[in-house]
Amino acid sequence: MGKIKTDKIIENAIARDPHQPEFHQALREVLQWIVPYAAKHDKCNNPSLFQKLTEPERIIQFRVPWTDDDGKEHINRGFRVQFSSVIGPYKGGLRFHPSVNLSILKFLAFEQVFKNSLTGLPMGGGKGGADFNPKGRSRAEIMRFCQSFMNELYRHIGPDTDIPAGDIGVGSREIGFLFGQYRRLTGTFNGVLTGKGGAFGGSELRPEATGFGLLYFVKEMMDTLDSDIEGAQVLISGSGNVAQFACKKAIEMGAKVLTMSDSDGFIYKKGGLNEEDLQFIMDLKNEQRGRIKACTDTFDCSWFEGKPWQHGVEAQIALPCATQNELDEDDAKALINNGLTAVAEGANMPCTDGAVRLFHKNGIAFAPGKASNAGGVSVSGLEMSQNSLRLSWDAERVDKELHDIMHTIHEKCRENGTEDGRINYEKGAAIAGFQKVADALIAQGHV
Structure with a gap:
């Protein structure tokens, strides 16, 4: 079996997608720690494993037509990067911002795979959004955009398939519009989105x-x-x-x-x-x-x-x-x-x-963010659980669960990243996140 080399993986990624610098940066940040770890563990020392780890399972791109308050027609690009479902359904936010492109969404989705693994919850990694700028737009314009965006996205998501949430430019207002259109299109009421309002299935403390x-x-x-x-x-x-x-x-x-x-x-x-x-x-x-x-x-x-x-x-x-x-x-x-x-x-x-x-x-x-900002997706995972159980937990219980998850993530970083008496959180988070994903990839075969 050939030796895995970080530089070679990066070179291959650049050759395939030369104009995705943010994604290449995210790969370097993680691979510098997990490649040496894999070299010491025979079951992980497999080039095929790293090919599956760094290539998204699916990328969806679509146009989003919408009309502003003056009757002018616009077209934006919409995306969903479904990076990995090996440990659970795709989970990750939607971003509405002019800078949105495939490089940024692939980096975010790749990061999400490791972040979600660190939480200990059964969630895979995904990310999506559009190059739409909500700044300066009216409520009606944002609603029309969200509805048009969901007209395509609804075909690719579901409570056991892909559960988006919010991100930059997508807050509780936008989640409400997106959920309303999903419910209208499918005739179902389920936990397909997280970050919802408390009146329709949201969790306490999700905004916080x-x-x-x-x-x-x-x-x-x-x-x-x-x-x-x-x-x-x-x-x-x-x-x-x-x-x-x-x-x-x-x-x-x-x-x-x-x-x-x-x-x-x-x-x-x-x-x-x-x-x-x-x-x-x-x-x-x-x-x-x-x-x-x-x-x-x-x-x-x-x-x-x-x-x-x-x-x-x-x-x-x-x-x-x-x-x-x-x-x-x-x-x-x-x-x-x-x-x-x-x-x-x-x-x-x-x-x-x-x-x-x-x-x-x-x-x-x-x-790194995959450890320190994992609280948001952690409570999203708790919201998924509450939706599945048709229950709503009080803020005290959710806060305790969040506290426990962040403590556990810190402990995983400490266990896997301690060097000369100091914790290298970047190393610890990458290795701890990788372990669970690698085990699942190996167990499920070449798929």
Whole structure:
């Protein structure tokens, strides 16, 4: 049997799909850890296994025709990447954003395979969306787009096949429109989508889950470092769902959240945001669809262009919660020079390869998104269970389940990633996620 080589797998992926840099980056990030692991375990040391691991089972692409409020006709591209169903039905979000393309969705779906494996729940990996920009669109326009998108997607999903959820640009409003159209088209009421409203099968704490889970994981990291999250200064990027609830939980834990951001810039509050500040931000972003700069007119904070990482702000914890590759090598240098202790990804792959290398080199605890932001899909999995049982659990039970899952993920990272007395979370998460998927691929044969 030939020796598996990371570079060869990447070369083959680039040859097949030369214009998918985000997907190639995601492959490198995982393969650098699991290929050496496989070389030491004969059952995994199989090139065919890695071919199946890195090639999606199915990719669906379709056009989405819709009409705006002025009667102008538009066409967008819709996608669903069904990457792996080897440990359960495809599970992963839908993203509506102009940047959406196959490279981004393949990277997200590939990451989702490992993230879902880490939760311990029976979920495979998938991702989808469209290059539609909801910013500035009316409620009626967004509803018409969601209905048109579902007119094709419904053929490919189901409660035991593929269960989408939300992501960037797809919140509770969009999930409601999508679910309504699915129900209309199929005449069925089932758990085909997660992130639903509480009135029609949604789970308690689903909106909060990713942000809350992120802080539960960070608390585990800080405990391991013999540091305290209470009183720690925290930089958060983004101001969407994940950033909002990460901020909320951080405040509850006694941390000082100094920043939040959007694509225009970021706000900085020296003494840390309080609950009233956060409530204003949530109303601004969720209801008014406004820009973060408006906070300066309401409470005492400063606004700056750019990202919060390079402005000389002293902080022990950085939580990038906006989008992929938002924190680069220069940002990492600035953070390290200003007292950084830990980084945990709230978004999917928000740190570049160069930034991650610097964190490792300087002994910074770094948690990849497949571990630290797995809280969202964990509660989605719990929502699936509740839908299947026709039951609804209270918030206390869901929160306990989420807490336990994030603790277990941290333990898996510790068990598989401890090196010289420190936890390499990137290595631990990749290997722990791979073990379950590899076992299932081997057991099910060459399919």
